[in-house]
Amino acid sequence: MSSSTANSSQPLIEISRRPGRIQLTYWQGVRRRLSxxxxxxxxxxxxxxxxxxxxxxxxxxxxxxxKTSILQxxxxxxxxxxxxxxxxxxxxxxxxxxxxxxxxxxxxILPIAIATLIGSAIGIxxxxxxxxxxxxxxRITDVFFAFxxxxxxxxxxxxxxxxxxxxxxCLAVVFTRAIIRVAESATTQIRNQDxxxxxxxxxxxxxxxxxxxxxxxxxxxxxxxASSLIGVSIVLxxxxxxxxxxxAPPIADWGLMLNTLRQSIFIAPVxxxxxxxxILIASVCFNLLSDGLRTAMxxxx
Amino acid sequence: MNSVSATTERRARSLAGPRSHVEEDGPVxxxxxxxxxxxxxxxxxxxxxxxxxxxxxxxxxxSKGETLGVVGESGCGKSTIARLLIRLIKPDQGRMFLDGQDxxxxxxxxxxxxxxxxxxxxxxxxxxxxxRHTAAEEVSFGLSAQGVARSEARxxxxxxxxFVGLEPGVFAxxxxxxxxxxxxxxxxxxRALAINPRVLILDEAVSxxxxxxxxxxxxxxxDIKKRxxxxxxxxxxxxxxxxxxxxxxxxxxxGKVVEIGPVEKVYRSAGHPxxxxxxxxxxxxxxxxxxxxPPVAGDLPSPINPPSGCRFRTRCPIAExxxxxxxxxxxxxxxxxxxxxxxxxxxxxxxxxxxxxxxSRTASPSGA
Numbered sequence: 001m002s003s004s005t006a007n008s009s010q011p012l013i014e015i016s017r018r019p020g021r022i023q024l025t026y027w028q029g030v031r032r033r034l035s036x037x038x039x040x041x042x043x044x045x046x047x048x049x050x051x052x053x054x055x056x057x058x059x060x061x062x063x064x065x066x067k068t069s070i071l072q073x074x075x076x077x078x079x080x081x082x083x084x085x086x087x088x089x090x091x092x093x094x095x096x097x098x099x100x101x102x103x104x105x106x107x108x109i110l111p112i113a114i115a116t117l118i119g120s121a122i123g124i125x126x127x128x129x130x131x132x133x134x135x136x137x138x139r140i141t142d143v144f145f146a147f148x149x150x151x152x153x154x155x156x157x158x159x160x161x162x163x164x165x166x167x168x169x170c171l172a173v174v175f176t177r178a179i180i181r182v183a184e185s186a187t188t189q190i191r192n193q194d195x196x197x198x199x200x201x202x203x204x205x206x207x208x209x210x211x212x213x214x215x216x217x218x219x220x221x222x223x224x225x226a227s228s229l230i231g232v233s234i235v236l237x238x239x240x241x242x243x244x245x246x247x248a249p250p251i252a253d254w255g256l257m258l259n260t261l262r263q264s265i266f267i268a269p270v271x272x273x274x275x276x277x278x279i280l281i282a283s284v285c286f287n288l289l290s291d292g293l294r295t296a297m298x299x300x301x
Numbered sequence: 302m303n304s305v306s307a308t309t310e311r312r313a314r315s316l317a318g319p320r321s322h323v324e325e326d327g328p329v330x331x332x333x334x335x336x337x338x339x340x341x342x343x344x345x346x347x348x349x350x351x352x353x354x355x356x357x358x359x360x361x362x363x364s365k366g367e368t369l370g371v372v373g374e375s376g377c378g379k380s381t382i383a384r385l386l387i388r389l390i391k392p393d394q395g396r397m398f399l400d401g402q403d404x405x406x407x408x409x410x411x412x413x414x415x416x417x418x419x420x421x422x423x424x425x426x427x428x429x430x431x432x433r434h435t436a437a438e439e440v441s442f443g444l445s446a447q448g449v450a451r452s453e454a455r456x457x458x459x460x461x462x463x464f465v466g467l468e469p470g471v472f473a474x475x476x477x478x479x480x481x482x483x484x485x486x487x488x489x490x491x492r493a494l495a496i497n498p499r500v501l502i503l504d505e506a507v508s509x510x511x512x513x514x515x516x517x518x519x520x521x522x523x524d525i526k527k528r529x530x531x532x533x534x535x536x537x538x539x540x541x542x543x544x545x546x547x548x549x550x551x552x553x554x555x556g557k558v559v560e561i562g563p564v565e566k567v568y569r570s571a572g573h574p575x576x577x578x579x580x581x582x583x584x585x586x587x588x589x590x591x592x593x594x595p596p597v598a599g600d601l602p603s604p605i606n607p608p609s610g611c612r613f614r615t616r617c618p619i620a621e622x623x624x625x626x627x628x629x630x631x632x633x634x635x636x637x638x639x640x641x642x643x644x645x646x647x648x649x650x651x652x653x654x655x656x657x658x659x660x661s662r663t664a665s666p667s668g669a
């Protein structure tokens with residue numbers, strides 16, 4: 001702290017500012033601040049566990065998630081051999097939840113990653129160049145904004161047909177428009193700052209200014225916003241599966257499981273709720289992590 | 302790559318060792334009838350509602366090694382001039398010459414080359430630094446943009462930071478929020494100097510600093526100018542500061558040049574009533590010479606629809622009918638041909654009652 005108030009040329013702390021010592025870069029600082037936030041680290045731990053379990057599902061899952069048994073339908077939690085009980089076809093819930101994470105987490109993260117790349121590229125270009133470019137891009141984006149996001153996703157998925165790739169595409173489209181908005185408005189603010197003018201005055205090209213000045217200031221905003229969307233994406237993907245527009249059964253997916261267990265909600269309510277709990281945990285963790293990320297990305301002390 | 306590093310080598314040398322002599326020949330920078338109107342658009346298709354006449358028919362030149370002070374009220378077009386000089390905005394009309402060569406004309410100096418020679422320091426020391434860049438990153442950015450290798454740019458940045466009085470070991474890795482106002486402005490100056498320009502445009506470069514720091518930075522600027530043989534265009538609304546640093550002063554009013562001349566002449570015997578009012582508006586350190594009444598009444602008229610003829614006539618104490626019909630041209634004040642002002646009361650045969658008679662000595666409206 002004292003370093004920020006040391007206005008005289010005589011530094012108050014000599015040790016940390018010795019010549020030759022490289023100070024933390026911006027991203028190193030972000031990582032350090034994030035790692036000191038217990039909530040973020042707790043959420044990150046849970047998410048790492050979930051992702052790892054999903055990736056190594058064949059080794060982690062105790063049973064075959066597709067093996068049905070008419071005799072062992074809707075067993076309660078704690079049944080011998082089935083830690084979290086079974087579903088309406090007698091399949092092991094724990095194994096299905098672990099396998100279900102594969103599709104659900106993929107549907108949460110991948111569309112957002114694609115939307116962030118495409119959306120920020122379009123948004124930054126529109127924001128930086130302004131004028132007619134901006135108007136054309138943003139009016140087209142507005143057309144997509146005319147639809148509520150769920151309706152747009154459902155409509156696109158309906159048009160493209162069910163399936164994993166189609167689901168990914170329509171979710172990416174839904175989130176790209178939002179990222180374009182955020183990237184464009186953030187860039188428009190940066191574009192008129194004096195330091196961008198100063199960079200232009202030193203003779204830097206547009207691409208260099210975008211890389212050196214715009215991205216450094218806009219990326220934290222976009223990343224925070226995008227990470228908060230992952231939870232939404234998981235829920236939306238589950239919704240698509242629930243409506244039969246995402247993944248087709250018998251593939252395990254949290255949204256789909258929620259859908260099929262719906263009929264059993266009065267017989268085995270706890271079992272029916274379990275996939276929803278997984279969606280809840282994943283999306284809450286992503287949201288809390290994005291909150292922590294936003295705090296860690298604040299430069300000012 | 303080789304030639305680039307050779308250039309930087311030369312630049313580094315020129316920074317380390319002062320250019321001892323400055324040749325006082327032709328103008329290094331001159332503009333001719335520069336005009337910039339900003340369009341006010343409204344509605345869906347951006348129909349023009351009018352134009353802000355920010356800079357209108359402005360001509361002046363800056364000689365090698367001199368400091369030209371530019372003064373005027375807020376909104377008179379000072380900053381627009383600065384931005385036009387470094388081509389952050391394009392003029393609507395008029396030409397600009399660097400060493401007598403036409404800027405942005407075919408087969409002449411490109412804007413890119415112009416920015417190698419002319420650099421600018423902005424007013425707001427905080428807004429003009431990227432909050433995510435350290436001092437060294439900020440200073441080396443322009444160099445990297447011009448193709449200097451990263452490590453070389455970084456070395457050069459440290460050198461320039463040291464030159465402006467910021468010990469690189471202490472300040473190079475600091476972010477803007479870790480610096481004081483004066484230190485930030487030094488970083489801004491270092492960024493401009495890193496390019497090794499010959500002309501520095503200082504747009505209210507010390508105005509936002511507190512008084513003690515302002516004096517430090519002013520002295521630094523004067524010292525840099527001497528050591529590097531730079532030419533300054535010093536834009537400020539602070540008449541005392543302009544008097545302190547300038548060789549010549551240019552007074553602007555509503556986008557027009559109203560008076561240009563050597564600093565002591567303009568301050569001692571101003572030709573234009575506006576300049577006289579400006580100089581009279583300076584506060585005195587002596588309480589017995591306290592000013593009670595404002596020397597210029599009223600606000601600046603709208604630059605969208607400026608008064609006809611002389612733009613100052615609405616606030617001028619000696620305005621006459623001729624001032625509303627004819628636009629005054631720059632006429633000599635007294636016997637110095639370098640000291641000119643745009644006032645009908647100074648131009649012979651202008652029709653103004655105070656205008657000097659062609660043969661006799663001047664009726665000296667500047668006697669105030």
